[in-house]
Structures are given as C-alpha cells and as structure tokens.
Amino acid sequence: MKYSQEFRDAELGRALAAEILATVEPGRHYKVMEVCGGHTHAIYKYGIADLLPENVELVHGPGCPVCVIPMGRVDDGIAVALRPEVIFTCFGDMLRVPGGRGSLLDAKAEGADVRMVYSPLDALRLARENPEREIVFFAVGFETTAPSTALTLLRARAEGIRNFFVYCNHVTIVPPLRALLESPDLRLEGFIGPGHVCTVVGARPFEFLPSDYGKPVVISGFEPLDVLQSVHMVLRQLAEKRCVVENQYKRVVPYGGNPAALRVLGEVFELRPHFEWRGLGFISHSALALREEFADLDAEKRYQVPGVRVADPKACQCGEVLKGVIKPWECKVFGTACTPERPIGTCMVSSEGACAAYYNFGRFAREKVAV
Amino acid sequence: MSATREQEALALIERVRTRPARFRDAQITMAHGAGGKATLALIEGLLAPAFGIETLDDAAAVDGMALTTDSFVVKPLRFPGGSIGELAVNGTVNDLAVGGARPLALTLSLVLEEGLPAEELRAEVEAIARAAATAGVRVIAGDTKVVERGRCDGMYVTTAGLGRFDPRASLDSRALRPGDRIIVSGPIGDHGTAVMLARGEFELDAPVESDTRSLWPAVDALLEAAGRSLRCLRDATRGGVASVLNELAVASGVGMVVREAFVPLREEVSGACEILGIDPMYVANEGVFVVFVAPEAGDAALAALRAVPGCELASDVGEVRAEPPGLVLVETGFGGRRVMDMLVGDPLPRIC
Numbered sequence: 001m002k003y004s005q006e007f008r009d010a011e012l013g014r015a016l017a018a019e020i021l022a023t024v025e026p027g028r029h030y031k032v033m034e035v036c037g038g039h040t041h042a043i044y045k046y047g048i049a050d051l052l053p054e055n056v057e058l059v060h061g062p063g064c065p066v067c068v069i070p071m072g073r074v075d076d077g078i079a080v081a082l083r084p085e086v087i088f089t090c091f092g093d094m095l096r097v098p099g100g101r102g103s104l105l106d107a108k109a110e111g112a113d114v115r116m117v118y119s120p121l122d123a124l125r126l127a128r129e130n131p132e133r134e135i136v137f138f139a140v141g142f143e144t145t146a147p148s149t150a151l152t153l154l155r156a157r158a159e160g161i162r163n164f165f166v167y168c169n170h171v172t173i174v175p176p177l178r179a180l181l182e183s184p185d186l187r188l189e190g191f192i193g194p195g196h197v198c199t200v201v202g203a204r205p206f207e208f209l210p211s212d213y214g215k216p217v218v219i220s221g222f223e224p225l226d227v228l229q230s231v232h233m234v235l236r237q238l239a240e241k242r243c244v245v246e247n248q249y250k251r252v253v254p255y256g257g258n259p260a261a262l263r264v265l266g267e268v269f270e271l272r273p274h275f276e277w278r279g280l281g282f283i284s285h286s287a288l289a290l291r292e293e294f295a296d297l298d299a300e301k302r303y304q305v306p307g308v309r310v311a312d313p314k315a316c317q318c319g320e321v322l323k324g325v326i327k328p329w330e331c332k333v334f335g336t337a338c339t340p341e342r343p344i345g346t347c348m349v350s351s352e353g354a355c356a357a358y359y360n361f362g363r364f365a366r367e368k369v370a371v
Numbered sequence: 372m373s374a375t376r377e378q379e380a381l382a383l384i385e386r387v388r389t390r391p392a393r394f395r396d397a398q399i400t401m402a403h404g405a406g407g408k409a410t411l412a413l414i415e416g417l418l419a420p421a422f423g424i425e426t427l428d429d430a431a432a433v434d435g436m437a438l439t440t441d442s443f444v445v446k447p448l449r450f451p452g453g454s455i456g457e458l459a460v461n462g463t464v465n466d467l468a469v470g471g472a473r474p475l476a477l478t479l480s481l482v483l484e485e486g487l488p489a490e491e492l493r494a495e496v497e498a499i500a501r502a503a504a505t506a507g508v509r510v511i512a513g514d515t516k517v518v519e520r521g522r523c524d525g526m527y528v529t530t531a532g533l534g535r536f537d538p539r540a541s542l543d544s545r546a547l548r549p550g551d552r553i554i555v556s557g558p559i560g561d562h563g564t565a566v567m568l569a570r571g572e573f574e575l576d577a578p579v580e581s582d583t584r585s586l587w588p589a590v591d592a593l594l595e596a597a598g599r600s601l602r603c604l605r606d607a608t609r610g611g612v613a614s615v616l617n618e619l620a621v622a623s624g625v626g627m628v629v630r631e632a633f634v635p636l637r638e639e640v641s642g643a644c645e646i647l648g649i650d651p652m653y654v655a656n657e658g659v660f661v662v663f664v665a666p667e668a669g670d671a672a673l674a675a676l677r678a679v680p681g682c683e684l685a686s687d688v689g690e691v692r693a694e695p696p697g698l699v700l701v702e703t704g705f706g707g708r709r710v711m712d713m714l715v716g717d718p719l720p721r722i723c
Contacts, residue, residue: 004645010706047707092648109400118573118647224705329380336383340715341408359384360712 007223008046016228017051023235030056031187032234033324035177036194037064037353038222044357046224052231059324060354062176062280063194065141066093067322067346067353070276071310073169074099077138080167080303081112087130089123090138092116097349100310104138120152120166127156127164136165136299144196146170146288147261150268153290153297167299168290170269173197174205175286176277181213185325190234192227193219195249200265202257203247210243221249268294278346279312279319318345321354328358335359385697392416406609406655407714411618428544429605430470430534437472439463440531446524448491450569452561452580455528456498458657461583462608463532464506468587469604469660471540471594474506479513480529485520495526506585508532539594546602547623551691552669554662556589556682557582558635559612560651562658564643575646577639582658582681589679593662596675600668606660610714613652615661616699617713624696629689629711632704653714663691 024030034040040060043049049058062068074097081088081104088104095105095116108114113133117123123137139149149166156164173194180186193206198219209217216237220230230248237243247253268291275287290298299305312318316338317331328334328347338344340356347355392408394416402409419427430439443459464474479499483492503510561582568575586606593601605615612634620627636651644651658681664672669687676685689702699711 008705010704013705044709045703046705047701047703047709048705050707051705105400105402106398109398122572224707327377329377335380335387339387340712341412360710 004223007221007225009225012225013051013228016225016232020051020056020228020232020235021053023232023239024053024056025239026055028055030189030235030238031059031324032056032190032192032231033059033061033188034192034220034227035061035063035173036192036196037067038196039192039194039220039227040064040354040357042222042224042227044360048224048227051228056231056235058192058231059188060321060357061191061324062180062277062322063142063173063197064347064353065145065171066091066097066349067318068171068176068277068280069094069097069140069169069346070278071099071312072276072308074103075101075308075310076300076305077167078102078104078107078112079306080136080299081107081114082110083134083303085134087113087115087126087133087135088138089115089117089126089135091118091140093349094138094140096343097346098343100308120149121155124152124156124161124164127161128159131163134163134165134302136167138167138169140169142171142173142194142197143200143265144194146269147200147258147264150264153268153294154264156297157294162296165297165299165302166290167305168269168288170288171275171277172271172286172288173201174208175283176280178208179280179283179286180323181209181215183323183325186323188215188324189238190215191217192230192234193217193245195219195221195226195253198247198249198253198257200258200261203245203253203255204257206245210245214243216243217245219245219247219249219253221252267291276309279317279322281319313344316345318347318355321345321347328355331355385695402715404609405714406611406614407653409715410609411713426544428470429466430472430532432536435536437467437470437534437536438531439466439470439534440529441466442527442529444524444527445566447566447569448495448525450566450581452565453583453657454495454498455526456495457502457583458581459528459530460499460502460506460508461585461657463530464508465586465606465608465657465660467532467534468585468590469542469606470534470536471542471590471601471604472534472536473591474508474532474534474585474587476509476511476533477503478531479510481513481515482523482527482529483515483517484523484525485517487525491525495528502585506587537594539598540601541599542601542603544603544605544619544622547619547625547663547691548602548665549625549691549693550666551602551663552666552672552687553616553627553629553689553691554664554669554673554676554685555607555612555634555659555688556586556662556676556685557656557659558637558640558684559607559656559659560636560640560644560654562656563611563654564640564651567647568643573647575643577643579637579639579643582656584658584681586658586660589660589676589682592675592679593672597664597668597672600665601672602663602665604660604662607656609655611651611653611655612659612661613650613699613711614714616711619663620699621697623691626692626695626697627689627699628692628702629699630702633686633688635684635686652711666690
C-alpha cells in the first residue's frame with residue numbers, strides 16, 4: 001500500500017502551490033470545473049482549496065453518479081424493493097437518496113429487504129445463495145462502474161442464473177458536459193477531467209472540449225498531488241494560450257481507453273434515446289439500457305416499473321449547483337430545509353455531492369483570505 | 372456582497388448545529404443506532420427530555436456512586452481480538468472508567484435465541500467471567516430471556532455497571548478551555564474494522580484485531596499523573612473519535628483543531644478504510660479513549676498513558692480553541708483544512 005502515500009506529500013504540495021501562484025495573473029479570476037465527484041471529495045478531504053490562490057475557484061461538476069439520479073428513478077427502485085420476493089441491492093450512497101416518498105433506507109425500515117453491496121458481484125453471489133428470491137441490483141454510475149455491471153451480467157448469463165436482475169441507471173459523461181457548455185449562464189475557463197471514467201473510455205472523448213468549446217481539459221488522478229498538478233496544468237495552458245486535452249493521470253489512463261472494457265459495454269448496453277438528469281432535465285443519448293439480448297435480466301422489463309416522473313422540488317436548486325451557476329450556499333434551502341440529515345436535493349446526499357461536501361468541509365474556504 | 376451572503380449561510384449552519392437535536396423521524400432506521408446525528412436526535416430529542424436528564428455523560432452520579440448501562444448486539448458474536456462477552460464487560464467498565472469512577476460490579480442480562488448452541492453460550496459466559504476478573508469487577512446479578520429462532524442473532528447482552536467516583540478526578544464535559552490538549556490513547560478504528568472484516572462480506576483480509584480492553588488501568592494512571600488537570604475523558608466507541616470531539620465541542624462551546632498526521636492509525640486499518648470509503652475517525656473503538664487535559668499537564672498525562680499496556684502509541688493530536696465554537700477542524704496531512712462533522716447515516720451497522 002505504498003502507491004498512495006507518495007501522492008500525498010505535503011512538501012511537494014507546497015512546491016506545486018507556489019508554482020500555481022506564479023502561473024496565475026493577479027486580478028484575473030479563474031473558474032475551473034472538476035467534472036468528477038471523486039475529485040470534489042478529494043478536494044475537501046485534503047483541504048486542497050487552502051493551497052490555491054484566492055482567485056482560483058474550483059467549481060463542482062455533474063460527475064457524482066448518485067447526485068444526478070432523478071427522484072422518479074428512486075421511486076421506481078423503491079417500488080421494486082418493496083416486492084416481497086425481491087432482495088434489493090445497491091451501493092451505500094444510494095440508500096439515503098430521497099425519492100418522491102422517502103429513501104431506500106426508509107423502505108428498508110418499512111420491511112423491504114434492501115442490502116448494501118460494494119460490487120455487483122456481491123449481488124450475484126446473493127442470487128446464487130438465495131435461489132428462491134429475486135435479486136435486483138440498482139446499477140448507478142458513469143462509464144467507470146458500467147463495465148463491472150456488464151461483466152456481472154455476462155457472468156450471470158454464463159452461469160445460467162435466472163434470479164438476478166439489473167435496474168440500470170448507468171449514465172455517460174460527455175452528453176451532460178455538452179449540455180452544460182450549451183448553457184448560456186455558464187462561465188468556466190477550463191476542466192479537470194474525470195480520471196476514473198477515462199480509465200475506461202480514454203482521453204479521446206474529451207477532445208470536443210478544446211475543439212468545439214475552446215476549453216482546456218486535463219485528465220486527472222485522485223490523490224491530492226494529482227489534483228493540484230492538474231489545476232496547475234490547466235492554468236498553464238491558459239497562461240500559454242494553449243487549449244488541448246492533457247493527461248495528468250498517465251499512470252492509469254491510456255489515451256485510447258480500455259478496449260476490453262469498451263467491448264463488454266458495447267456487448268451488454270445500448271444508449272437510451274434520452275434520460276432524465278436531476279436538475280438538468282432530459283438529455284439525449286446520455287444513459288445506458290440493457291440490450292434486447294439481456295431483456296430477461298432487465299429489472300425494468302421484469303417488474304414493469306411504474307415509470308413515475310417526479311418534478312424536482314421547487315425550492316431545490318441542485319440543477320444550478322450542478323451547472324456551477326450558483327455555489328451550494330447560494331441555494332435557497334441550503335443549510336435550512338436541506339441538510340445532510342434531511343436532504344431535499346441529491347447534492348446534499350452523497351458525501352461527494354457538492355452541497356454535502358460544502359456543508360461538511362467548506363466552511364473555512366474563505367478564512368484563508370484573512371490568514 | 373456574495374462574501375456576506377456566504378457568511379450568512381455559514382452562520383446559519385452553525386446555528387442549526389448547536390441547536391438541541393429534535394427527534395422528528397417517522398420510524399427508526401439503522402442510522403439511529405450508529406452513534407451519529409440520528410442517535411443524538413433520539414437521545415436529546417426523545418429520551419433525555421422524557422426523563423428530565425440535563426447532562427449526558429458516560430456514567431451518571433447517584434449518591435456519590437457512578438451508574439451506567441450498555442447493550443451489545445454485535446454480529447458476528449466472535450471476531451478477531453474478542454467476542455460479545457468481552458465487549459459487554461469492557462464497554463460498561465469503560466463507561467465508568469472514563470467517567471472517573473473505579474468499576475466495582477456489573478449486572479448481566481442475556482437475551483438468547485432459540486437454537487443457540489450451548490457451547491457458544493458457555494464460551495461467552497466464560498469470556499464474561501474472564502474479562503470481569505481482568506477488569507477487577509464482579510458480576511453480581513442478572514437475568515435471562517429466550518426468544519424464538521430468528522428473533523435475535525444468537526444472543527444480545529446488556530450489562531449495568533456500578534462504580535465509585537475517584538476523589539482524584541473532577542471531570543466535566545462542559546469544562547474544556549481554550550489551550551487544553553487533546554490526546555488519543557491508541558490506534559483508532561481497530562475494533563470496527565476487525566468486526567467488519569470478520570463478517571466476510573468484503574472479500575478483504577487484513578490482520579486487524581479488536582482493541583477491546585478495560586480502560587481503568589489507563590484512567591488510573593492518568594488520574595495519578597494529572598489528577599484535577601484532567602478536564603474530561605471519553606471512550607471513542609460508536610461514531611469513533613470524530614463523534615467524541617464533536618459532542619464535547621458542542622457541550623463546552625469551544626472549537627478544536629486536530630492534526631491528522633498525529634492521529635495514531637495502523638496501516639492495515641487505514642488501508643481497509645480507504646478501500647471501503649470510510650473515514651477511520653468515525654470507526655468504533657472498544658479500547659481507545661480521548662483525553663482533554665489542561666496544557667500544563669499535557670506532557671505528564673501523555674507520558675503516564677504511554678506507560679500503560681495498550682496505550683503505548685498514545686498521541687497528542689491537537690488542542691481546544693475558543694473559535695469556532697462547536698466545530699472541529701482537521702489540519703490534513705497534506706497541509707489543508709476541513710471540518711470534521713458528526714457522523715451522518717450508518718457506515719457500519721451492528722459493531723457493538
């Protein structure tokens with residue numbers, strides 16, 4: 001386990017911070033979006049913002065897979081979970097996400113058999129161990145987690161397991177980024193690219209950011225030095241008036257991605273015509289569904305989910321937060337009606353959500369100015 | 372302008388945080404048992420007001436004696452480093468000890484599941500007897516009940532403990548002052564991690580053992596070395612060290628700064644927590660406590676603690692500050708800062 005500590009070296013961090021300070025123009029304000037929730041989490045966990053100059057602002061993007069699931073999809077999941085024959089499995093973060101009428105945790109307290117798993121393979125194991133029950137896996141996540149769902153489906157098929165079903169909510173990262181960039185109120189200078197997604201899809205799909213929108217992007221790792229270095233690389237591109245895709249996370253991300261993972265994605269999934277995103281509305285070709293060949297493992301087909309549409313709560317401004325148009329604390333309900341204990345919007349639920357992260361860690365972001 | 376609005380939003384969070392918790396939930400969820408915010412709401416919002424209890428401490432005073440009680444529902448019953456029987460003795464003994472009371476006697480209530488092998492029961496009864504002997508307490512009364520198969524996981528254990536307050540101690544959760552040192556008595560997160568790995572749900576394997584032990588010898592040594600300079604002691608069970616710090620920051624109306632790099636943590640525990648996405652500061656311990664001591668006695672307290680078996684790795688992790696009241700700040704090993712809040716939700720159910 002030595003391969004992480006080297007990327008958390010405080011002295012190197014200070015040296016990088018000094019280089020960043022030397023790179024920025026005083027008086028110019030820089031807004032850089034970290035696309036991925038994993039980066040948001042690292043930024044708060046390590047206090048990275050404390051090492052940045054005051055005029056460099058990190059904006060949290062739409063890359064928290066739990067935060068973008070709309071309430072209706074949660075309600076559909078709960079409807080399946082409440083069926084007596086079902087063991088409903090999901091990642092821990094998903095348990096507390098509020099639907100229109102409570103969360104999966106509430107459904108569990110009402111008697112639904114809801115279990116937290118760390119991998120879809122854990123759900124498949126439950127299917128083997130409980131042949132008399134029907135095991136449903138609530139699949140969420142970007143291209144990062146989709147291959148593990150795909151491989152689990154292929155394994156279920158190979159083993160002839162008949163009581164395992166996937167409730168597919170996998171989404172893709174490029175369409176919402178495009179939707180954001182089309183938004184007229186968005187002001188961003190550059191992007192920190194989602195390193196984990198890129199381990200699967202590679203850096204190539206992000207070439208549209210410089211070519212179509214004139215925004216530099218640096219694919220970044222998740223250790224604090226990775227994030228700092230990536231911020232530095234974005235700022236250097238801006239200083240040197242360059243605009244390209246750079247790959248800071250070369251130790252993990254091949255430019256062309258992971259061909260084996262891409263192959264299983266293509267084998268198991270197809271693009272949905274459109275999918276609703278929390279706060280962002282419907283976005284074309286932004287999510288994955290199981291292919292027809294896997295229809296018998298598709299929870300949406302097996303259970304005829306109600307397909308409820310629940311409008312985002314009026315007071316909730318998760319959409320604007322996700323777009324980086326407002327900061328979490330600018331939301332009307334932030335910290336009052338919407339808190340981590342009683343979240344209204346999904347940005348407050350996952351610890352990677354921009355609002356929960358700010359609520360928990362961000363209170364001293366401004367203090368450094370005074371220090 | 373926007374800086375002012377942000378300050379307003381932040382001030383609002385502070386007000387919400389320091390407000391007494393209210394119990395507004397429609398039903399009990401696992402989060403109410405996790406030792407974090409939901410547990411606090413249950414205790415402060417429902418139980419304490421019903422019984423007119425104003426201060427919540429590990430042990431209560433009755434005519435100069437200390438009284439406490441604790442229930443144990445851990446799954447599995449046995450795990451590396453201990454079992455439910457040892458927890459049931461040490462957990463209650465430790466609530467007395469950190470309250471500044473020498474443990475004297477325990478009562479023992481067993482809820483047993485139909486079908487529990489007698490061998491397992493005998494092993495736990497022996498573990499209870501051994502742990503009680505080690506801790507220097509007698510088990511003097513008890514009760515047994517049996518419930519139908521499937522109504523509990525093998526056995527649940529409840530103990531109540533009686534102790535005598537030590538005259539050397541004057542401990543109070545509201546007594547923390549700016550400048551006080553914060554000492555953590557040993558490596559954190561061992562117990563919760565050991566139990567979690569023992570469940571075998573994660574296909575993770577690491578040589579981690581529960582730290583369950585009686586803390587009276589450590590408290591005794593501290594009282595001898597620092598006596599009335601000790602402000603408060605708390606064992607960091609459910610909710611971990613983070614919850615202890617937050618509770619006391621609110622109780623005393625003070626701020627705290629913790630230097631992450633000084634918090635004792637085994638590499639195996641750190642690795643397991645990292646893989647599972649859990650912060651070890653929130654993971655339960657059964658043999659670690661947090662010491663708040665006046666600055667002039669900090670070194671003496673630390674030295675005394677380190678001389679006690681099991682506390683060799685005790686460490687001064689930070690200090691109490693005047694500002695910001697009710698908040699715990701962490702200086703990260705990387706050189707930044709963050710707020711360490713109360714636990715929300717339930718990362719690891721049923722570990723004690």
